[in-house]
Amino acid sequence: MIMEINKRELRSFKERKFPKDICFRPIGIIHSPFTSLTGIPIQPSMSTAKGEIEIFKPYQNALKDLAGFSHIFCLYFFDMVKLPVPLQSKPFLKDEVMGVFAIRTPFRPNPIGLSLLELIEIKENIILVNNLDILDKTPVIDIKPYIPQFDNRETKKIGWLEGNIRRKLS
Numbered sequence: 001m002i003m004e005i006n007k008r009e010l011r012s013f014k015e016r017k018f019p020k021d022i023c024f025r026p027i028g029i030i031h032s033p034f035t036s037l038t039g040i041p042i043q044p045s046m047s048t049a050k051g052e053i054e055i056f057k058p059y060q061n062a063l064k065d066l067a068g069f070s071h072i073f074c075l076y077f078f079d080m081v082k083l084p085v086p087l088q089s090k091p092f093l094k095d096e097v098m099g100v101f102a103i104r105t106p107f108r109p110n111p112i113g114l115s116l117l118e119l120i121e122i123k124e125n126i127i128l129v130n131n132l133d134i135l136d137k138t139p140v141i142d143i144k145p146y147i148p149q150f151d152n153r154e155t156k157k158i159g160w161l162e163g164n165i166r167r168k169l170s
Contacts, residue, residue, distance in 0.1 A: 026139035027062075028055040028125075030076065032132045037080075042092050043104070044115045044131040053117075053127040053140055060125040062143075067122045071146035072129070077139045078111035085109065093164045102159060113138075116146055 032051035034040045041047035053074060055063060066072065090096065091103040100108050118130040127143070 024077070024141050026056070026077070027059045027142065028053055028140035030054075030074075030132070030134045030136060030138040030140060032134050032136045032138075034132070034134070035136045037135065040135065041133045044117055044133045047131045047133045049132040050120070050128070050130050051132040051134075051136075053129060053143070055125045055127065055140070055143070057125060063122055063125065063127070066119070066127070066143070066145060069119055069145040069147075072117055072119050072127070073144040073146055073151075074113075074115050074117055074129075074134070074140060075142040075144070076113045076115070076134060077141055078106040078108075078113055079139055080135065081107055081111040083109075083111070085111075112141065 030051065030053055033049055041049070085100070085107040087109070088097050088099055089103065089105050089107060091098060091105065106113060113134065115131075115133055117132065120128040120130055122128070
């Protein structure tokens with residue numbers, strides 16, 4: 001099915017109800033060299049690991065034109081996390097307990113991950129990527145192109161990370 005973005009239909013705003021649950025289906029799976037939680041880079045910018053994102057065949061047509069981008073956002077589900085999780089935790093880069101929304105822990109109320117990965121090549125339904133920081137066999141929720149003019153922002157503050165950023169593995 002093909003739909004023009006400016007002609008898409010939305011549900012009626014009057015009939016809109018806030019959902020109790022939100023469910024997603026995986027569109028693919030990560031194939032990475034990381035088969036245990038120990039040794040995974042804590043961010044993609046700290047990784048040189050290569051791997052693959054296998055997009056399931058029913059979604060393969062969605063890869064059309066993605067090869068023209070140098071980087072992609074990969075959204076994925078931390079399926080190994082046991083819920084519920086504490087709302088505060090100690091991050092890798094500081095020996096102090098912080099709220100999970102101020103850190104990038106996988107242990108979150110909704111265990112969703114986001115990584116900015118270098119797109120090397122697409123072969124049929126396989127996206128070859130660099131800078132992986134994702135556990136092998138992790139379910140993929142979505143792929144989006146990284147667009148520097150939209151996604152890159154000059155920041156004025158980085159909270160508790162000021163002076164604490166350094167290369168580290170889990």
